[in-house]
Every structure is written in C-alpha cells, then in structure tokens.
Amino acid sequence: MKKWWFLVIIIMIISIAKSGQAITLPRSIDKTPNTFLNSNESLTNKRVNSANWESNQEKLENNRNFHLKYVADYLGNKLIEQAEVPKVDLLPEPNPKVFKLLQVQEQVKEKPIQKEKPKPNIIVKPSVYLTFDDGPNHELNQILTILKAKKAKGTFFMIEPQMRHYQDSVKRLVNEGNYPALHSVTHDKNKLYGGSPLNVVNEMEKTRKTLLEITGFDSKLTRAPYGSKPYMKDTFRNVLVQHQMKMWDWNIDTMDWKYQRSNPHQILVNAINGLERVKNKKGPIVILMHVTKGTATVLPQVIDYLYSKGYQCPAYDPSKHVIMNFWNDTRL
Numbered sequence: 498m499k500k501w502w503f504l505v506i507i508i509m510i511i512s513i514a515k516s517g518q519a520i521t522l523p524r525s526i527d528k529t530p531n532t533f534l535n536s537n538e539s540l541t542n543k544r545v546n547s548a549n550w551e552s553n554q555e556k557l558e559n560n561r562n563f564h565l566k567y568v569a570d571y572l573g574n575k576l577i578e579q580a581e582v583p584k585v586d587l588l589p590e591p592n593p594k595v596f597k598l599l600q601v602q603e604q605v606k607e608k609p610i611q612k613e614k615p616k617p618n619i620i621v622k623p624s625v626y627l628t629f630d631d632g633p634n635h636e637l638n639q640i641l642t643i644l645k646a647k648k649a650k651g652t653f654f655m656i657e658p659q660m661r662h663y664q665d666s667v668k669r670l671v672n673e674g675n676y677p678a679l680h681s682v683t684h685d686k687n688k689l690y691g692g693s694p695l696n697v698v699n700e701m702e703k704t705r706k707t708l709l710e711i712t713g714f715d716s717k718l719t720r721a722p723y724g725s726k727p728y729m730k731d732t733f734r735n736v737l738v739q740h741q742m743k744m745w746d747w748n749i750d751t752m753d754w755k756y757q758r759s760n761p762h763q764i765l766v767n768a769i770n771g772l773e774r775v776k777n778k779k780g781p782i783v784i785l786m787h788v789t790k791g792t793a794t795v796l797p798q799v800i801d802y803l804y805s806k807g808y809q810c811p812a813y814d815p816s817k818h819v820i821m822n823f824w825n826d827t828r829l
C-alpha cells in the first residue's frame with residue numbers, strides 16, 4: 498500500500514515538472530548576463546556565466562518566439578517575425594571619410610542662405626548706327642580703317658556689281674565685324690520702281706546671293722535706293738516681307754553726298770543737329786552716310802562727338818532688329 502502511494506507521488510512530481518516547463522514564460526530580456534535566467538533553470542535560479550551568455554541569449558530568443566507563437570495560435574493570430582534591426586558598429590575612432598562627410602553636411606546646414614549679390618550697375622550705352630550706302634569702292638578701306646581705330650562698327654548697304662569688283666574690301670568689312678547689307682543691283686529709280694513690284698526684291702535677292710558667294714554671309718537687311726518713301730508702296734513692301742527681308746531707312750541725314758566735296762565739315766554739323774533733333778525720341782538712331790572721300794575726312798570727328806555724348810556705335814544685329822522705315826511698316 499505504501500509503495501503504491503510513493504509511486505503515485507513520484508508520477509505527480511514528474512508531471513508537474515513537465516507541465517511547468519511547458520508554461521514557463523521568459524522573463525523580460527535583461528542584457529546583463531549575470532542577471533539573465535535561463536527559463537529551463539528558473540526553478541533552481543542558477544546563474545549562468547558570461548561565456549554561455551550568447552548561446553543562452555539565442556535559446557531565450559527561440560523560447561520567447563515559441564511562447565509568442567503559442568499565445569498567437571491560442572488567440573487565432575499569426576506571428577510574423579520582423580526583419581532584423583540594422584546593426585551599427587561603433588568604431589573606436591571616426592572613419593575619416595565619414596567624419597569629413599559629416600563636416601561638409603554641417604557646413605551645408607550652417608551656411609546661411611546667401612542673398613543674391615547685387616549686380617554691378619552696367620550702364621548700357623544708347624546706340625547710334627552708322628550706315629554707309631553705295632559701296633564698296635575705293636574709299637571703303639579708309640572708312641574701315643577709321644572704324645577699326647575708333648572701335649566703332651558700320652552697316653554697309655552695298656551695290657551688287659561693285660561687290661564683285663571689290664571683293665577683298667567686302668571680305669574685310671565682314672571680318673572686322675561690320676554688317677553687310679543690300680542696296681540693289683542697278684540703283685536706278687526707273688528700273689527699280691517703274692515696273693513690277695518684283696523688281697526690287699529680285700535685285701535684292703541677286704545682291705544677297707553675290708554677298709553669300711563672296712563672304713558666306715547671308716544678309717536679309719535691305720535699303721531701298723533714295724529711301725523707301727515714296728517709292729516703296731505696299732505692293733513693293735509685301736514682296737520683301739514674303740522673302741523674309743527687312744528694310745531700313747534712317748532718321749539722321751548728313752547730306753554727305755552733297756557736301757563731301759565742297760564742305761565736308763557740314764557733314765559733321767548735320768550729324769550733330771540731327772542727333773539733337775532725334776535723341777529724345779523713341780526708337781533707334783540711324784545716321785545716313787555714303788562711302789565717299791569727304792565723309793571719310795570727318796568720320797573720326799563724328800564718332801568722337803557721339804562717344805562724347807555717351808553713345809556707342811554698334812553694327813546692325815538681326816537678333817535685335819528694330820523698326821526703322823519711313824512707312825512704319827512693322828513687318829519690316
């Protein structure tokens with residue numbers, strides 16, 4: 498009888514011990530090895546040494562996951578294992594590259610937002626366009642030399658047969674930054690304006706092609722001989738527009754064709770008086786001159802006068818085209 502009871506007690510102790518292992522939950526994870534308690538040894542409260550800490554930690558993790566899965570299953574949920582937390586290694590000394598990068602980042606952070614630097618006051622000088630008709634001829638080189646010496650540029654409206662005759666001068670003109678433009682083939686009033694409105698555009702196209710052959714420069718700027726009024730009526734202007742050409746007249750006439758032999762000084766006087774008349778008006782200032790000897794003699798004084806009044810003398814620039822025709826035709 499006593500032996501039977503003894504057996505029953507032993508069986509009970511074993512079953513309690515087994516069930517205890519099954520329901521044991523790990524204590525909160527304490528990373529200090531000396532205070533860590535293995536769940537399997539919780540009953541004996543045995544301390545583990547440092548050497549075994551890592552394997553114990555692993556066991557604990559497994560055990561914890563087992564219990565969490567158990568609880569999750571019981572509650573009808575699934576345990577999803579999360580991805581590992583990124584591992585950070587602390588270097589004994591900062592990696593110089595990383596340190597440098599951090600320094601740069603700090604500098605970028607600390608750099609105050611710079612206000613836009615005040616732009617230097619660049620005063621754009623008003624322009625006066627020096628235009629010369631009826632070249633090229635013998636006098637052209639002298640005029641080109643003056644322009645170069647004075648750092649001024651000219652716009653030259655040229656006649657086609659003369660361009661063929663003075664090809665080197667035309668090349669020089671273009672090479673030195675002056676603008677080559679078109680002034681017809683015949684310069685004949687009757688031939689240009691007496692017949693078909695196509696006559697003007699045909700002569701301008703022929704002049705354009707010759708210039709292109711000589712210099713490789715494609716110019717679309719024209720000036721009608723004797724000016725566009727009254728000859729260049731709308732029928733004539735329409736065909737110029739159809740050919741994508743531009744047409745310039747002038748607003749200061751030096752009358753140099755008249756005075757260049759008898760009184761070249763009058764050319765300068767006319768230029769000065771003309772400037773006084775137009776300087777406060779809207780639009781560009783365009784001076785009409787011709788490629789003549791008398792004009793060449795006063796040209797340095799004309800340029801000096803313009804400079805003294807604060808003007809610059811650039812060549813025509815198709816990218817900055819401005820309207821300058823007696824009809825105020827904005828297409829040209």
Ligand SMILES: [Zn+2]
Binds near residue numbers: 630631684
């Ligand atoms: Zn002319």
